[in-house]
Amino acid sequence: MSDAADRNTTQPSLQSRVIDKNRELDNKGLLRKRVKVILDTEHANCFEVDDLPYINFSSNDYLGLSRSANVIDALHKGAQDYGVGGTSSPLVTGYNQAHQQLEQVLCQATGHEAALLFCSGFSANNALMKSLFNDNDTVLADKLVHASVIDGLQESGAVIKRFLHNDLASANTHFERHAPCALLTESVFSMDGDIAPLAELSALCRQYNAWLIVDDAHGFGIIGDKGLGASTLAGDIHIDAQIVTFGKALGGQGAAILGSRELIDYLVANARHYIYSTALSPAMACAVCAAVEAIIERPSLNEQLQQNIDCFIEACKTKDITLTGSTTAIQPIIIGDSARTLAIAKRLKEHGFWVGAIRPPTVTQGSARLRITITAEHCAEDINAFVAVLADILQDD
Ligand SMILES: Cc1ncc(COP(=O)(O)O)c(C=O)c1O
Structure with a gap:
């Protein structure tokens, strides 16, 4: 037996490791x-x-779009025209006209210049945080932002400061003390359903020269002009990066990051979840296009x-x-x-x-x-x- 194999005789089997971990969680009522x-x-x-x-x-x-006849028809037609699977990374040959059309539809709906599609909201958030920030940055996040944002921030190495939920005074104090380069919030909070004061947060970001990043997972389809999400809410709101997920009010699956052309170019070159993953299903891109249309037209x-x-x-x-x-x-x-x-x-x-x-x-x-x-x-x-x-x-x- 080699030295390495010998050392490994003390290694518990995979089975016993997961059984122990499961038992631990079960004892805490967290399994x-x-x-x-x-x-x-x-x-x-x-x-x-x-x-x-x-x-x-x-x-x-929320809008019942996952069962809408138009959305289902668009999924069928998309599968017939472009196939079910993404077939390869978008950086190889996985980016096609179905994806481009959805990006354009989302840009028109939100007013952003460019968009990038991901297979889930979790990967979109995670990719954005990990690609954008590094250990020289301090970022400020609402206490209640989603796990996908927190995980991405932790992996980025950035210093994470948290402000009290939806509390402008608390955010302001953190700006004064730590000069964060970005503020992260949700539009509609996933576990509370309340809406962030986006116009005020946008003004704060402008005052302190920080970027505003908004996870609009539970907002798009629900809030804003015609239900078209955070960037269309009344007031002077400038969002540098907005995440729209397709698995909530849009009734589909996947997500987009929206922002400037330069931000999207940067993510295409740096977001590992985008580069090293099969593209979003083109059939799904067609279904989500139909869902956005339904929100606008119905x-x-x-x-x-x-x-x-x-x-x-x-x-x-x-x-x-x-x-x-x-x-x-x-x-x-x-x-x-x-x-x-x-x-x-x-x-x-x-x-x-x-x-x-x-x-x-x-x-x-x-x-x-x-x-x-x-x-x-x-x-x-x-x-x-x-x-x-x-x-x-x-x-x-
Ligand atoms: C606020 C928020 N952001 C992101 C996500 C992740 O989106 P997805 O379900 O598309 O991975 C969720 C889903 O639970 C969410 O609630």
Whole structure:
């Protein structure tokens, strides 16, 4: 046996390593598991788990576009015309007319000069942070920005400062003390549903000569002029880089980074997630184009969503359920204790309603919550029935 092999006799097997790690997580109540969902082919918000039917109040398909006939047709046609797969890296031959068209559609919708497509929002955020920053930089991020931003920043080596969530005074203090080169925020926060004060943050960035980077994952399709996201909100907002993800209101998969032509040229040459990965499916690019068109041409989708959000808020008010003040599709109910949150979600399931029980480390300690999402596909009857059951459970609790 070689020396190296000899040394390795003390190495635990892969099996024993993962079993130990799983046990550790399980003991802390943090072992995550999947459920297999059997989708209802007729109704977007209905599915079965273990033969029991549920109405889904946890989907990010806020406008129901993942089942829209136009989007599905565009996916079919895109697959027929250009194929299902990306076939190679965009830097080889994986960048084609379907991708270029989606980039143009997104630029027109947001007002940015150029765009770059990624296979997921996680990789877009991660790539942007890692390619843009290095260990000479200090960056300032809202306390609640997404894991993909934090991971990318950590990998970049930049010094990370966090300001209190949506708190301008806190951001200002950090600017004065640390002179960060960039400020990072979400437009609509994924676990809270509240909206960042983007006009004010933009003014701060201008004052301190810093770049504003906005993750618009839960904003595009929902906020702004015609629902076209953060850059179209009222006010004087200059966003240097905006991330639009396709897996939420657009009902698809993938993401884009939008910004100046020079930023996109830089990312093409430096973003490893872009360079060393198969291009986004061209069929998906066509589907996302159709989804953006639907947002522009069918304002009734957003109106229906807003009506359903209002219906939910009103029903909660009638039943004395405390909400957070969010006006978007994400409506958290803060429970605090993780075990209690899980127990409430379990009881909701017993009544046929599926809601995410979000616990630390996804949210901060002591702020476990039900993350309720409302979509344009819900009907008033389902929303009222859900709130009635929720009120009973919260009262008994
Ligand atoms: C705020 C935010 N940014 C980025 C992402 C990642 O997007 P994707 O699901 O496309 O990887 C998510 C998804 O959970 C998110 O909530």
